[in-house]
């Protein structure tokens with residue numbers, strides 16, 4: 001690849017090993033699974049950070065010549081959807097579809113590439129039931145009164161991903177809606193694979209009676225089904241490591257299941273606002289739509305990219321305004337350079353291209369990659385003020401800033417590819 005150091009390759013932190021390691025997929029294509037949203041509310045800044053970081057990682061893998069098969073799911077049946085539907089007296093399916101369409105629009109506005117497959121949990125019920133049956137047959141699960149629980153005692157590796165002590169796991173899972181004191185559980189950390197239908201709740205038939213799947217079994221089932229049993233890169237927000245991803249590993253690998261379920265775990269850190277993690281339950285949400293009334297999609301993307309994906313950070317309106325200024329500078333550099341009255345100055349793009357590649361290969365250091373482009377824009381503007389154009393600098397900016405970092409620069413609206421694939425997915429929801 002032009003000017004990109006192919007010897008060293010991408011090195012990326014893997015949550016399971018707790019180390020920055022070479023990214024080594026098992027084969028071609030690279031099989032990617034990202035946990036998608038539970039559609040019951042608007043896209044907030046935390047979602048935007050997670051999906052923009054995944055987007056840049058996947059754009060960089062593509063730029064490095066990898067072919068991808070990318071699945072992102074929708075958790076379209078969940079306690080939070082049913083609760084929101086009850087509060088609004090709205091059909092839970094309609095509520096889920098409404099917020100899914102909104103999410104798809106937000107991803108398009110942010111120029112985030114769409115997954116190849118966008119499966120819904122409610123469309124995978126027969127496969128989920130089959131997964132639960134296999135876990136029961138293998139002695140990894142047990143049934144009580146129409147509920148089926150995963151038995152953590154059957155999987156010695158439980159806790160290996162999150163590295164949390166048992167007491168902390170119990171606290172976190174309780175905060176996420178599990179009930180460690182459920183008397184039907186053999187162990188407080190056992191989790192629901194299948195949940196008996198409650199009053200006024202939807203249900204699907206199963207060998208254990210009418211009910212619905214647990215959250216974790218949906219993802220390990222859909223990942224296994226759509227990616228042929230194993231995943232090269234499993235991605236999501238850091239708050240999913242436990243219990244969600246920990247439990248996905250247990251389900252997939254218990255009793256002779258295929259191991260490793262995922263070769264590489266990628267987690268985007270939490271965004272904080274007013275001192276706390278941004279979350280609906282804490283009431284401190286910063287919505288993407290509200291921010292986009294004040295800044296451009298490029299400005300918001302640059303603000304997200306100015307933070308390394310593994311560092312939790314605090315939202316600041318001042319910092320966002322500076323990112324919007326930077327978006328304006330990059331745009332000016334590109335459009336100034338396209339003025340027809342400028343003379344051409346021979347210029348070597350390789351040092352910038354290499355510095356940019358080294359930054360992303362070094363555990364996706366997007367702040368350093370953004371700094372390379374900011375510095376390049378300064379030099380372009382200086383040259384154009386002197387009546388000169390650095391030959392090839394505009395193309396380099398469009399290539400690295402546009403194709404890799406997903407900025408639109410002087411182009412209106414999202415990439416054609418972004419629109420085409422999301423619109424195709426969206427057609428299934430309207």
Ligand SMILES: [Zn+2]
Nearest residue numbers: 035036219244
């Ligand atoms: Zn998931």
